[in-house]
Amino acid sequence: MSYFPAVNHISYEGAKSDNPYAFKFYNPDEIVSGKTMAEHLRFSIAYWHTFTEALSDPFGAGTAIRPWNAYTGMDLAKARVEAAFEFFEKINVPYFCFHDVDIAPEGSSLKETYANLDVIVAMIKDYMKDRNTKLLWNTANNFTHPRFVGGAASSNEADVFAYSAAKVKKGLEIGKELGAENYVFWGGREGYESLLNTDLKLEMDNLGRFFHMAVDYAKEIGFDGQFLIEPKPKEPTTHQYDFDVATGYAFLQHYGLQDSFKFNIEANHATLAGHTFEHELRYARIHHMLGSVDANQGDPLLGWDTDEFPTDLYSTTLAMYEILQNGGLGRGGLNFDAKVRRGSFEADDLFFAHIAGMDSFAIGLKVAQQLIDDRVLEKFVDSRYQSYKEGIGREIVLGNTDFHQLEAHALSLGEIKTRSGRVERIKAIINQYLLNAFA
Ligand code: XLS
Numbered sequence: 001m002s003y004f005p006a007v008n009h010i011s012y013e014g015a016k017s018d019n020p021y022a023f024k025f026y027n028p029d030e031i032v033s034g035k036t037m038a039e040h041l042r043f044s045i046a047y048w049h050t051f052t053e054a055l056s057d058p059f060g061a062g063t064a065i066r067p068w069n070a071y072t073g074m075d076l077a078k079a080r081v082e083a084a085f086e087f088f089e090k091i092n093v094p095y096f097c098f099h100d101v102d103i104a105p106e107g108s109s110l111k112e113t114y115a116n117l118d119v120i121v122a123m124i125k126d127y128m129k130d131r132n133t134k135l136l137w138n139t140a141n142n143f144t145h146p147r148f149v150g151g152a153a154s155s156n157e158a159d160v161f162a163y164s165a166a167k168v169k170k171g172l173e174i175g176k177e178l179g180a181e182n183y184v185f186w187g188g189r190e191g192y193e194s195l196l197n198t199d200l201k202l203e204m205d206n207l208g209r210f211f212h213m214a215v216d217y218a219k220e221i222g223f224d225g226q227f228l229i230e231p232k233p234k235e236p237t238t239h240q241y242d243f244d245v246a247t248g249y250a251f252l253q254h255y256g257l258q259d260s261f262k263f264n265i266e267a268n269h270a271t272l273a274g275h276t277f278e279h280e281l282r283y284a285r286i287h288h289m290l291g292s293v294d295a296n297q298g299d300p301l302l303g304w305d306t307d308e309f310p311t312d313l314y315s316t317t318l319a320m321y322e323i324l325q326n327g328g329l330g331r332g333g334l335n336f337d338a339k340v341r342r343g344s345f346e347a348d349d350l351f352f353a354h355i356a357g358m359d360s361f362a363i364g365l366k367v368a369q370q371l372i373d374d375r376v377l378e379k380f381v382d383s384r385y386q387s388y389k390e391g392i393g394r395e396i397v398l399g400n401t402d403f404h405q406l407e408a409h410a411l412s413l414g415e416i417k418t419r420s421g422r423v424e425r426i427k428a429i430i431n432q433y434l435l436n437a438f439a
């Protein structure tokens with residue numbers, strides 16, 4: 001049986017195509033600087049948005065029309081696996097990601113939940129055997145059920161801490177079973193609503209303990225996926241402990257976890273934290289902590305996590321610039337943690353949305369590679385920091401100066417000359433590259 005009978009394999013038709021079921025810019029086999037587009041971009045589909053999301057919002061019921069919704073319970077879970085693998089193949093995306101609760105319904109006990117998971121994991125494993133689909137990462141949903149009202153590893157209830165540990169333990173076993181390339185920890189409710197009733201130190205220490213136990217268990221079972229922390233500043237809690245990359249990095253260093261983790265950076269979480277997407281990528285990159293990316297975008301007019309499909313070419317270009325400068329994403333990928341809008345409720349919209357996101361990142365990749373090849377930004381940055389390549393600047397960078405010497409230098413100066421930052425000129429050049437990339 002087919003869940004998307006009207007849709008064939010999506011292929012590349014070029015920029016002039018008006019076929020809605022074709023890529024206009026994403027050409028998986030096209031070589032960009034020695035690697036195919038597919039190798040650079042490592043796209044992934046988020047199971048929760050594409051196969052379980054009902055498209056509800058706080059004021060309205062779900063609108064999604066999905067062919068698998070004819071089923072319930074474990075039958076629904078199985079139908080979703082069938083639909084998912086049909087979709088992966090048709091859209092030509094090599095990876096997917098899921099939370100435990102996305103793939104199998106929770107049972108009335110943890111044991112029953114495990115049993116449900118075992119059935120579906122075996123089915124997924126079977127599907128993966130003779131297909132090219134791989135698991136980018138899996139994770140535990142330790143935030144939806146009411147037991148997680150006060151958090152998971154940072155809950156005030158020790159029983160919830162234990163329950164959360166059991167779910168992550170199972171998640172690591174599933175990750176190993178399915179050959180996951182990474183394992184993600186998104187804070188969920190690891191944060192607080194009010195400091196008035198919160199033991200901040202105990203909660204953060206417990207989170208540190210929890211991560212150490214996860215690292216130990218992965219070693220114990222020989223799970224070699226990369227551990228990723230996914231920062232988010234707020235939502236659902238008022239303050240989340242993994243606020244942004246800088247905060248998360250300080251946390252990892254404080255608890256001696258920096259060598260066991262990297263970051264999974266989501267665009268919409270970056271902007272929620274008051275940063276740009278590229279800021280978070282850069283911050284992680286320069287500290288060698290860039291692991292993977294949740295590719296989406298927020299709505300600048302709304303203050304929450306709208307998880308839209310990425311279509312802003314300026315943003316995909318600057319993101320790909322960071323990723324290329326990082327030497328790629330290694331075991332990570334570009335996971336579309338993105339959902340179609342509530343008004344885009346037909347199953348076809350799932351194809352259109354992924355095509356839009358994949359084409360947008362393909363453009364970003366090509367433009368970013370050309371900017372790098374031509375050293376466009378490097379030239380501006382090099383000349384802007386020229387003063388550190390000679391004279392007193394060079395001594396500063398080499399660590400050869402002290403306040404006495406710097407004061408003597410300052411006293412010897414006349415009027416200090418500064419240089420223009422040229423931001424408008426740079427933006428105009430980026431626009432030229434964007435428009436000329438496919439000309
Ligand atoms: C929620 C997060 C979540 C993580 C995985 O905002 O983006 O979906 O990616 O738990």
Ligand code: CA
Nearest residue numbers: 230266294337
């Ligand atoms: Ca995410």
Ligand code: CA
Nearest residue numbers: 266268305307
């Ligand atoms: Ca999100």
